[in-house]
Amino acid sequence: MLKDRVALISGAATGIGEAVARLFAGQGAHTFILDRDLAACRKVAGSIVSAGGAVTAFGGPLALAALYAPAGVAGSFKEKDR
Numbered sequence: 001m002l003k004d005r006v007a008l009i010s011g012a013a014t015g016i017g018e019a020v021a022r023l024f025a026g027q028g029a030h031t032f033i034l035d036r037d038l039a040a041c042r043k044v045a046g047s048i049v050s051a052g053g054a055v056t057a058f059g060g061p062l063a064l065a066a067l068y069a070p071a072g073v074a075g076s077f078k079e080k081d082r
Helices: 015-026 038-050 061-068 070-080
Strands: 006-010 030-035 054-059
Touching (some): 015 030, 015 038, 038 054
């Protein structure tokens, strides 16, 4: 259902954010997951990849910026992929 779509999920290291990240990745979206806790975010990302999902993890100040300026954060991802 989400194949070839991109999802940006903040707060993805735990709770609802993590569940949404797993759901979207499981449905074929490439998920960009963000959280203040980069180590926890990477752990979730590793689990998603092990289950066959596509994910990129970010943490720290960039994750917090997503709450206030999602378009700017999305631009940062586009730059990273070039």
